[in-house]
Amino acid sequence: MRYCLLILLYVAFLPAAAIELPDIGISANTVMSPADEQKLGENFIRQLRRQVFVIEDAQINNYINALGNRLASYSNKPEQKFNFFVIKDSSINAFAVPGGFVGIHSGLILKTHSESELASVVAHEISHVTQRHIARMIADSKRFSLPAMAVLIAAVLMAGAGNPEVGQAAAAAVMAGNVQMQINFTRTHETEADHIGMQILAKAGFEAHDMPSFFERLQAAGRYHQGVPDFLRTHPVTTDRIAEARVRAEKYPRQQKKDTPLYHLMKAKLLILTADNKHSLKKKLEKMLKTGRYRDERAIRYALALTLLATQQGDAVQTQIDWLFKNDADRIIYHLLKANLALLQNKFVKAMQVYEQALQAYPGDKMLGISYAEKLLQNNIAQKAKAVLLKIPSSSNPYYYHLLAKAYQATGAIATAHLTLANSYHLMGQTKLALEQIKLARQQQNRNSYLTSRIETRYKELTTQLLEEKMVSKY
Numbered sequence: 001m002r003y004c005l006l007i008l009l010y011v012a013f014l015p016a017a018a019i020e021l022p023d024i025g026i027s028a029n030t031v032m033s034p035a036d037e038q039k040l041g042e043n044f045i046r047q048l049r050r051q052v053f054v055i056e057d058a059q060i061n062n063y064i065n066a067l068g069n070r071l072a073s074y075s076n077k078p079e080q081k082f083n084f085f086v087i088k089d090s091s092i093n094a095f096a097v098p099g100g101f102v103g104i105h106s107g108l109i110l111k112t113h114s115e116s117e118l119a120s121v122v123a124h125e126i127s128h129v130t131q132r133h134i135a136r137m138i139a140d141s142k143r144f145s146l147p148a149m150a151v152l153i154a155a156v157l158m159a160g161a162g163n164p165e166v167g168q169a170a171a172a173a174v175m176a177g178n179v180q181m182q183i184n185f186t187r188t189h190e191t192e193a194d195h196i197g198m199q200i201l202a203k204a205g206f207e208a209h210d211m212p213s214f215f216e217r218l219q220a221a222g223r224y225h226q227g228v229p230d231f232l233r234t235h236p237v238t239t240d241r242i243a244e245a246r247v248r249a250e251k252y253p254r255q256q257k258k259d260t261p262l263y264h265l266m267k268a269k270l271l272i273l274t275a276d277n278k279h280s281l282k283k284k285l286e287k288m289l290k291t292g293r294y295r296d297e298r299a300i301r302y303a304l305a306l307t308l309l310a311t312q313q314g315d316a317v318q319t320q321i322d323w324l325f326k327n328d329a330d331r332i333i334y335h336l337l338k339a340n341l342a343l344l345q346n347k348f349v350k351a352m353q354v355y356e357q358a359l360q361a362y363p364g365d366k367m368l369g370i371s372y373a374e375k376l377l378q379n380n381i382a383q384k385a386k387a388v389l390l391k392i393p394s395s396s397n398p399y400y401y402h403l404l405a406k407a408y409q410a411t412g413a414i415a416t417a418h419l420t421l422a423n424s425y426h427l428m429g430q431t432k433l434a435l436e437q438i439k440l441a442r443q444q445q446n447r448n449s450y451l452t453s454r455i456e457t458r459y460k461e462l463t464t465q466l467l468e469e470k471m472v473s474k475y
């Protein structure tokens with residue numbers, strides 16, 4: 001990735017003349033415990049959310065986590081926890097950080113021609129994590145706490161991602177703190193990630209040959225178009241490496257693997273989320289349907305329905321909904337289309353019925369619940385919105401807490417509203433704003449001892465964390 005696959009973050013306390021590279025052969029556990037890795041990863045994603053657009057759409061999240069976890073279950077470390085997320089960024093890139101946090105750019109997903117191609121990149125990133133390529137390179141640092149380390153890693157990534165301000169801040173922190181930090185990738189790690197990634201890919205039933213094919217296509221695209229894709233720059237793919245992967249893939253039989261419908265439907269959603277011009281997208285989709293040039297008809301019709309909703313063409317949306325319900329399985333996303341169409345047509349009661357019925361069929365579903373609660377809150381039906389949100393299993397989605405805080409606020413639970421909004425800010429990496437909400441919660445009079453203790457615990461946690469994060473910027 002322009003962010004690299006491999007972040008070599010080496011914090012040294014040696015005099016400048018004696019700086020040595022970390023010993024890669026060092027026992028991983030002496031560097032960082034798995035629990036610390038997890039904490040680092042969680043802090044990292046919060047920092048990342050502050051700086052880039054992490055897509056929180058439940059359809060996309062569910063898909064990428066299902067795909068990633070399926071692949072991970074075939075790794076040599078099935079107990080490793082993973083968290084996959086998609087970043088709204090048109091560049092072709094992906095990256096992994098300790099704790100099993102794997103980010104994939106929307107640009108890369110949209111560039112894939114098959115689910116196995118996407119799976120090949122995800123499997124490669126999973127291998128960087130299970131082989132602890134990154135964790136092993138983070139030499140033990142007594143100087144930085146984990147939250148501080150997360151800030152630094154995010155800053156280094158952003159420096160590469162064309163955010164010069166953050167990059168300079170990171171550089172200054174590194175210089176002033178006598179910290180040796182570099183981004184690097186080694187050929188050995190890349191080859192190992194390809195090798196192990198391909199084993200995972202094949203074991204999970206995907207097409208191993210799609211790994212070299214995808215890399216090759218990216219390399220060719222770089223040669224004729226806008227330069228080398230970021231993924232290849234950060235995980236340098238040489239002609240040799242592609243050739244090696246080809247030889248390795250020959251060991252596996254061709255799978256004739258068909259893509260799942262969810263892969264195409266997820267790509268359709270991503271296309272809408274990242275399209276700047278819905279009108280031209282609509283024309284493109286209509287043309288595809290007319291000429292039959294598509295891989296999955298239902299995905300094109302689903303994308304078209306979403307585009308028509310965005311451009312407020314209700315009758316045409318209905319045509320697509322009818323086709324989808326008639327020709328495909330029952331899917332939550334189609335019920336959402338129905339509810340949104342009813343709202344577009346100002347049929348509020350009908351929309352509420354659609355949500356209620358769908359929630360009966362799919363109780364506690366996050367995608368449905370969040371969408372329903374959003375509409376309820378827009379219409380000042382806060383009590384119901386709160387009930388719907390509280391039925392969703394625990395979430396690390398900042399928007400979920402944002403809605404829940406609104407519902408608490410509107411139902412008079414002010415202290416709880418501030419506490420909940422603090423959660424939302426915290427997940428967004430806005431520790432200072434989160435702490436301000438906790439201070440507001442402390443000023444509220446009406447609270448029982450349980451709530452008071454939750455507020456005080458959070459106050460302590462966030463105060464400590466903010467101090468640790470600030471330490472970084474002092475260097």
Ligand SMILES: [Zn+2]
Pocket residue numbers: 005006124128189190193234235
């Ligand atoms: Zn790599």
